[in-house]
Amino acid sequence: MKKELLIASALVGSLGMAGVAEAASYSISGNSRTGVNATDNDAGTETRAALLQASFTVSVTETTDSGIIIASGFDLAEESTSGAGGGGLSGLTLTFTDGSKLDLVSAGNASGSHDVSIPGTAGEEGISVTTTNTAPTGLDFATGTTGLGFEYHTPADTLMDGLKMSVSYSTDSGAAKSATPAKMGHYAIGGTYVTDAGDTAVTIGAGYSTTDWGNTSTEASNDESSVHMGLSAVTGDLTVAVGFADGDRVGGTNTTTNYEASANVMKAGAKYVTGDMTFNLGIAAGESKDSRTLGTPGTTVDSYDKTSASISYAVASGVTAIVGFTNTDTTDEGTTVDTESNGSAWYIGANIAF
């Protein structure tokens, strides 16, 4: 134990003081996505925009004498589009000698770690859908975490050959509840099972997550929770995958945008690799019955149907060129009242990883 603590101290000091960094190794790495995105919605509005997204990460790793790997790091990100971004600090990851892994602080959701990857466009294109449409497009749509918790991943082939499982838990910060719903904690479980059928490698992924949301007034009818399941088959250069998720969502930023919803999504896709080229094709169909009054379940349906395709070419190690296309059809509260949320978008650009 003493040895571990001493090395952990060296790990903390290594970034700031290069001279004492023998105990830990650190690397810098990054990702840049540059391209042009064009959208053409059914309201007749055509827009074009340059898309510049860059992220940079510093990673620190230490292997103890006992073989346990301790890793941490931080991101710097600059993204000109909405969505994921901003700076971010990494928690700690401990990788044990048996292959199991423990993420501490800023850990993920065990259910979200085991959703099957459904092929779809590799580009950054997309139509901006009205914020009142709560229909999901991802299998991990209700896999929240407060960050104050852990995620534990078992080694491969746990309990039986081909099975890997994860559990995660997070709790609230102790801050007083407000009128806006906030995550108070979650627990989740997920699993991946791999097997083969002749020359086909089959992956089954599934997970269950429940997140408690709290607010000062009437709370949502149900906790946010979801179950997802997916199946993927890889035969030679062809990958085919399907998946679905079903659950309840909660969200909002103020009393007028607060919502609860009962939602589900079905996705399917195929990927074909030939030489340095990769073809992706995917569909997603999400539905949601939402309500702006917490405690009162919704009755009318929001929908979000997306069809996307892309061709990407591996130009060099770490560099891919991408052409992508996405078509989106949505309805909000049962009708297509918002034509700006429908249409198509294309993307041409490049991803660079270093």
Next chain:
Amino acid sequence: MNFKIIKFIILLSFIFLVQACNKNLTEEEKKELWSKAQTTGEIINRSGTKFSSGRNKKLALSDAETRLQSGGGLFGKKGLDASNLIGNNQSENVSIGMPINPYFWKASLETISFMPLISADPFGGIIITDWHSIINSDERCKLNIFIKGMEMKTANLKVNSFCQKLINNNWIDQQINEENNIKIENAILNKAKKLRLSQG
């Protein structure tokens, strides 16, 4: 909510029911299976991306897919080693490596593992097989494989195949089939590429 838990339990039961599929797998077969697992967590894990899925899953998955498709990053799978940049690497190891591309070498040996070898020289990059014939066949072939350098490029790999046919109890040389040579070269190149992707 209860319905969701029931569905999850049904799924787990299904997994236990199909577990018989994975009986008697070797360690290598298990490793091969996991290398093809298609959940987002597994894709991120094996890509070598340094971005954390707990922090930003969309970014981590995008970076992972770029790295897996293109064979790593601009500075290799492990990024740029900052220890070397500031001259702080005090654990330099001096080793004598193979003067030929190790992925080509390993891929060549795996690709022709069904054939008997006469000679395999890792320093000269030359693999020569013995004559090999399918049972009850009147044709036999042998291969000479040349790996010419360290860089992983097609010009550094050359395969020559020689075939003979049994006619009147005499083995008669056949015309060299360039198409077959290229097919074998492509098989080795593909295997080498997969080895590189899996080992980073």
